Amino acid sequence: MQLRKPLKSDPLPSERTRPSPFPNFPPQSVIDDFRAWVIETGRPDLWLHHDPSSPPRDAEFDEVLRFVIPESKRADVGRATCPICSPLAPKYYEGSLAWFRGEGVLRAIGHECAKSHFGEAAVARSKFEGQRRRAEDYLLATLPLAGNLKMRARALKPVAAAMDSLRSVLLRAGSKSAWTRIAKLGAGGSLPIEKLEEIHIVDGFGKASSRMEARTVNRVPVDGLSFIIERFLTAAEAHNAVAAAELINTCTAEEALDLVIQLSPRMDDLLDAERLLRSALAAVEQLERKVADARAFLSPANLQRLSDWTLDLRVDAGLVVSFSMQTPFQFKVRSPPREWRTLPVPPELRPAR
Ligand SMILES: [Zn+2]
Known part of the structure; x- marks a missing residue:
């Protein structure tokens, strides 16, 4: 393979090299890890793969799962921050883990933002997409094993x-x-x-x-x-x-x-x-x-x-x-x-x- 010479129109390294850890919808192991983390710590915004940066306003996203900070943790950890509406101050107990396909990142966001920032229809659509993806993943993983x-x-x-x-x-x-x-x-x-x-x-x-x-x-x-x-x-x-x-x-x-x-x-x-x-x-x-x-x-x-x-x-x-x-x-x-x-x-x- 030969590397081509950089062109003037290429993006600057700073724009280009922003890490994109999830170019695809996250695998089940990552989703399970998030769920376990929230149950264990009550801090979705401190999860390893949570991206605290603010998403572009028109960014498309898929809802990966909805979650609630466990009652038992609330007295200790309080509300979580939301990268969209409240990056620095505590904001929500109920939220969604969202996959931003354009940036290839995951963000835990508050449930109000999941609705209002992207609209009810987007939430419904992403929920539908999540359901489809789960069914596809399950069939792909399980059908070959269920042969006999x-x-x-x-x-x-x-x-x-x-x-x-x-x-x-x-x-x-x-x-x-x-x-x-x-x-x-x-x-x-x-x-x-x-x-x-x-x-x-x-x-x-x-x-x-x-x-x-x-x-x-x-x-x-x-x-x-x-x-x-x-x-x-x-x-x-x-x-x-x-x-x-x-x-x-x-x-x-x-x-x-x-x-x-x-x-x-x-x-x-x-x-x-x-x-x-x-x-x-x-x-x-x-x-x-x-x-x-x-x-x-x-x-x-x-x-x-x-x-x-x-x-x-x-x-x-x-x-x-x-x-x-x-x-x-x-x-x-x-x-x-x-x-x-x-x-x-x-x-x-x-x-x-
Ligand atoms: Zn929010």
Whole structure:
């Protein structure tokens, strides 16, 4: 490459070299960083990428996002300055992060300026543009990764059915109320072992008394208890996830780009595509989390800990789980006076090798 000689008509270096850190609409990471900064500090005008200079009067801008200085910060930090109407004095609690495409900079401005300086129509238009850009970015980033969504969803169907039948046997072998209580106790990831202790008290008149109080002396880690008390059939959820995933076509990065370019001028279609993809992905991912929960519950180590806990004399679990590492893919459950019931761990739910 050869450099040309400077011409007289070239701009002066001072005009030319003004940094333009955002020649394009800011990426999501920058937007997330701004949002986190405002929540953390309450000072949009001190953010790293905020340009405090005054924009040209007729500058076009896109609204990147609207924000509010958190109530909890207001007493400490007060209002923020606005580069347009109040560069030096505090002015606003509610504002917009704006991208000035001509200058390639970002400014946090007050909400009044966002409206009046550029007009209501500009605000509405930039909001629309922001929405379009978010949909485009999401589709471009997510479509190529969601290619195998159909296969993921279909693979979950037999697993979901196995979860439902195992759950119903579990609830009959123990009792629903005992399992519900255990699941609540263990919701934080561990089950407590409590010991009753006598507490001696002397009241204000010097009278001594005592009472019994339960004290947690140990906690046993457990996983996946939520699987047992799931309210809806997992098979029905899998059915819906498959239906949602069937609408998403396998797609390379290039095809995703073509599709987005094609959809972009038609805002409704673009937003529809975004919504369909988001909901299909959410349905499949939620189901995958539930399957992971069930697998974690049925892992030999977890069944062993659950068994130890129900068998601990200090614990009144309302049911007993019996497990041995000799036979890692089955366990027994009993809720007196009922008889022991042996439950095999279905092949679909055994730990992945
Ligand atoms: Zn202002």
